[in-house]
Amino acid sequence: MGSPRVVIIGAGIVGANLADELTARGWDRITVVDQGPLPLTGGSTSHAPGLVFQTNASKTMTEFARYTVEKFVGMDVDGEWCFSQLGGLEVATTPERLADLHRKQGWATSWGIEGSVLDPQECVQLHPLVDENQILGGLYVPTDGLAKASRAVVALARRSEARGAVFRGLTKVTGIEQCSGRVTGVDTTNGVIPADIVVSCAGFWGPDIGAMVGMNVPLLPLAHQYAKTDQIPELVGRNSELAEAGFPILRHQDHDLYYREHGDRLGIGTYAHRPMPVSLRDLEESDAVSASDMPSMLPFTGEDFAPSWEQSKRLLPGLESAKIDTGFNGVFSFTPDGGPLIGESTDVAGFWIAEAVWVTHSAGVARAVAQLLVDGRSEIELHGCDVHRFEEIQLAPDYVSETSQQNFVEIYDVLHPLQPRVSPRDLRVSPFHARQRELGAFFLESGGWERPHWFEANAGLLDDLPEEWTPPARDAWSAKFHSPIAAVEAWRTRTSVAMYDMTPLKRLEISGRSASSLLERLTTGKMDKSIGSVTYTLALDRAGGVRSDLTVTRLSADTFQVGANGNLDLDYFLRQAPGDGSVQIRDITGGTCCIGLWGPRARNLVQALSSDGFSNESFKYFRSKNVRIAGVPVTAMRLSYVGELGWELYTSADNGLRLWDVLWQEGQQYGVIAAGRAAFNSLRIEKGYRAWGTDMTTEHNPYEAGLGFAVRPQKGEFVGRTALEGVSDATVARRLVCLRVDDGRSVVLGQEPVFLDGRPVGYVTSAAFGHTVGAPIAYAWLPATAAPGTPVEIQYFDRRVAATVVAEPMVDPEMRRIKA
Numbered sequence: 150m151g152s153p154r155v156v157i158i159g160a161g162i163v164g165a166n167l168a169d170e171l172t173a174r175g176w177d178r179i180t181v182v183d184q185g186p187l188p189l190t191g192g193s194t195s196h197a198p199g200l201v202f203q204t205n206a207s208k209t210m211t212e213f214a215r216y217t218v219e220k221f222v223g224m225d226v227d228g229e230w231c232f233s234q235l236g237g238l239e240v241a242t243t244p245e246r247l248a249d250l251h252r253k254q255g256w257a258t259s260w261g262i263e264g265s266v267l268d269p270q271e272c273v274q275l276h277p278l279v280d281e282n283q284i285l286g287g288l289y290v291p292t293d294g295l296a297k298a299s300r301a302v303v304a305l306a307r308r309s310e311a312r313g314a315v316f317r318g319l320t321k322v323t324g325i326e327q328c329s330g331r332v333t334g335v336d337t338t339n340g341v342i343p344a345d346i347v348v349s350c351a352g353f354w355g356p357d358i359g360a361m362v363g364m365n366v367p368l369l370p371l372a373h374q375y376a377k378t379d380q381i382p383e384l385v386g387r388n389s390e391l392a393e394a395g396f397p398i399l400r401h402q403d404h405d406l407y408y409r410e411h412g413d414r415l416g417i418g419t420y421a422h423r424p425m426p427v428s429l430r431d432l433e434e435s436d437a438v439s440a441s442d443m444p445s446m447l448p449f450t451g452e453d454f455a456p457s458w459e460q461s462k463r464l465l466p467g468l469e470s471a472k473i474d475t476g477f478n479g480v481f482s483f484t485p486d487g488g489p490l491i492g493e494s495t496d497v498a499g500f501w502i503a504e505a506v507w508v509t510h511s512a513g514v515a516r517a518v519a520q521l522l523v524d525g526r527s528e529i530e531l532h533g534c535d536v537h538r539f540e541e542i543q544l545a546p547d548y549v550s551e552t553s554q555q556n557f558v559e560i561y562d563v564l565h566p567l568q569p570r571v572s573p574r575d576l577r578v579s580p581f582h583a584r585q586r587e588l589g590a591f592f593l594e595s596g597g598w599e600r601p602h603w604f605e606a607n608a609g610l611l612d613d614l615p616e617e618w619t620p621p622a623r624d625a626w627s628a629k630f631h632s633p634i635a636a637v638e639a640w641r642t643r644t645s646v647a648m649y650d651m652t653p654l655k656r657l658e659i660s661g662r663s664a665s666s667l668l669e670r671l672t673t674g675k676m677d678k679s680i681g682s683v684t685y686t687l688a689l690d691r692a693g694g695v696r697s698d699l700t701v702t703r704l705s706a707d708t709f710q711v712g713a714n715g716n717l718d719l720d721y722f723l724r725q726a727p728g729d730g731s732v733q734i735r736d737i738t739g740g741t742c743c744i745g746l747w748g749p750r751a752r753n754l755v756q757a758l759s760s761d762g763f764s765n766e767s768f769k770y771f772r773s774k775n776v777r778i779a780g781v782p783v784t785a786m787r788l789s790y791v792g793e794l795g796w797e798l799y800t801s802a803d804n805g806l807r808l809w810d811v812l813w814q815e816g817q818q819y820g821v822i823a824a825g826r827a828a829f830n831s832l833r834i835e836k837g838y839r840a841w842g843t844d845m846t847t848e849h850n851p852y853e854a855g856l857g858f859a860v861r862p863q864k865g866e867f868v869g870r871t872a873l874e875g876v877s878d879a880t881v882a883r884r885l886v887c888l889r890v891d892d893g894r895s896v897v898l899g900q901e902p903v904f905l906d907g908r909p910v911g912y913v914t915s916a917a918f919g920h921t922v923g924a925p926i927a928y929a930w931l932p933a934t935a936a937p938g939t940p941v942e943i944q945y946f947d948r949r950v951a952a953t954v955v956a957e958p959m960v961d962p963e964m965r966r967i968k969a
Contacts (some may be wrong), residue, residue: 152176161194164350165305166515177313187318213513237293259912355504369553372425376476402561419457424554449476485552492536530846579652580805598653638828639920646748663731689869694847742805747795779811792836837958
């Protein structure tokens with residue numbers, strides 16, 4: 150029978166890499182088609198300048214780039230290089246940028262990339278064209294460099310063809326054939342190509358290909374300017390025609406610029422110009438897809454480039470006597486959050502995409518997709534790349550266009566981890582939004598939802614805050630998008646009662662005669678429990694990696710409510726559901742709402758409004774009941790993500806405002822306040838509760854993540870069970886551990902490297918000031934030998950902060966408060 154028949158649409162750097170990765174794994178029925186001529190098809194690869202800077206805030210994106218470097222370094226075409234490891238230099242001309250380069254050097258260290266921040270003299274020694282007087286320093290990564298994308302495509306195609314792959318140029322895809330919900334072939338201008346799997350690597354043409362199967366590909370083609378100078382005297386004689394470049398690739402991010410050599414000329418790329426969206430219809434109507442034209446290379450607009458040219462001459466004085474010789478506006482792909490798009494169609498099995506991938510990450514993405522196809526999972530976690538990560542509102546064309554253009558504008562900006570999106574806003578609001586605005590909520594946005602971070606109405610309580618709860622002043626960076634009001638909200642949650650808006654958390658209803666068996670198969674916990682039971686459980690992949698953590702509530706014999714982490718969980722359950730109609734899965738988030746009512750006085754408040762029992766005896770921890778609160782029908786679940794007595798109170802969206810109002814009015818006698826995400830995050834970290842996607846992913850198993858208690862192997866088979874055989878808390882080599890910062894004031898924010906005995910051994914995941922314990926705390930991945938009491942250091946920008954591994958949880962380890 151052989152391997153599946155795979156058709157890859159797009160013979161650029163991603164498609165060629167994927168063909169290479171699949172054939173290297175023994176798949177030999179691979180056809181790569183492209184509407185353009187081979188090997189330069191006219192897509193983004195054809196004109197990509199090829200600068201590969203590996204360091205990224207995302208561990209996944211850094212891993213993609215590192216693999217791309219490792220793979221391309223070992224490739225050549227007839228003795229000519231595919232990757233020149235010149236190093237990468239990013240220079241700072243402002244103190245803010247220099248500080249950010251120290252932060253980026255921390256990312257590099259966290260993800261295992263060597264890099265160092267240099268003084269101006271050291272920078273100029275590496276790149277003599279730079280004016281030492283213009284810069285304050287630079288980040289140098291010696292393994293960065295220059296990829297010759299067009300040459301790499303030739304090398305990859307030759308290697309793939311030697312293993313049986315076929316490349317067809319000048320073959321335009323006109324449709325995707327399917328039968329019974331599966332792909333069966335690809336229609337082209339040269340006939341039908343049978344296929345069991347189709348992968349679109351069509352780049353900025355991706356939305357058109359996706360539309361052929363009804364798949365929404367949230368991608369915007371944008372033009373990006375690139376120019377070449379005439380001859381630069383300082384470069385004459387330095388580089389042979391074969392070498393092309395000798396200095397490190399260079400970025401001047403304070404003015405959205407980058408540079409590379411082309412022999413004795415200099416290439417200049419800029420993001421400083423206005424966003425230039427490109428219409429695929431216009432490209433098609435221009436009849437640019439031919440053997441001679443490059444549809445991705447649009448005419449150069451010199452007026453847009455003029456400010457960048459002036460800034461370039463300031464940084465590189467040797468350009469004063471130079472002129473721009475050639476230039477073009479090259480089309481690249483941008484997405485709403487800047488990440489690539491990887492995944493399989495929900496509706497048409499076997500149709501995959503790998504889009505919005507730049508040369509820097511091309512080999513890494515291709516390897517991940519090949520692993521998904523061949524092995525069923527990627528060794529690198531992909532939740533930030535999965536095309537199904539977006540909510541429905543984020544797929545609207547206007548949203549995709551505006552946010553993608555915003556990402557273009559901000560691509561080199563210094564962005565804080567909490568940086569709020571300016572626009573579009575107020576897309577999704579809970580029924581409590583009007584009341585929250587009245588209370589002076591400071592909103593951040595996630596998934597289109599407005600989420601209160603703190604409430605200015607609580608500022609007056611700062612004068613009442615006990616001294617032991619008063620946090621120290623923060624440095625300027627950790628103080629951004631933060632308020633000391635968070636301390637008040639944490640204090641009142643711990644000592645009185647607070648209302649939290651939990652509406653944005655994804656809620657799924659899974660029902661039907663096979664609902665219980667589906668959940669048993671897909672989760673680590675026992676699901677066949679009594680009606681009203683609430684279970685904290687995990688969804689694993691088949692290698693035992695944590696793909697999500699969930700709360701599952703049995704509402705009736707055949708109906709469960711699942712508290713999930715996002716759209717990826719919905720996509721997973723829909724794919725795994727039997728096709729016989731015995732399970733129905735609905736996203737009920739938008740039609741419902743939730744108030745987290747937590748604190749030692751929560752019972753007094755809710756009981757005053759209900760004739761239903763809320764005593765410890767009648768309403769036990771991790772149980773659910775249908776109740777009425779001031780007449781409002783509510784599904785009350787006794788659980789708490791902040792570690793205090795209380796309930797999650799769910800009702801329909803039309804009843805939400807009344808529920809808020811009655812709780813607020815009655816709660817005044819109990820000192821109720823509204824509280825936001827800043828306090829919430831601090832409290833949950835103190836309690837040791839994990840956040841999936843931040844603290845653990847598919848790269849971690851439950852025992853490493855400290856979640857082994859949620860695994861019930863004795864219940865029988867479930868996804869991932871076999872992979873965990875023999876694994877336990879005692880066998881793992883790394884753990885997620887809790888750190889307390891020794892100085893009591895340095896608040897780290899996440900992704901910083903952690904040093905043990907002077908060596909980098911891990912990185913921070915979640916972090917916050919622990920208002921209850923009066924110290925900054927963080928969770929970090931460290932070797933399992935780092936037991937409580939172990940001293941470590943966290944690199945925060947350009948300094949080391951002493952911290953100590955401590956036993957967790959730091960608050961209420963006996964669970965007395967939450968079970969009171």
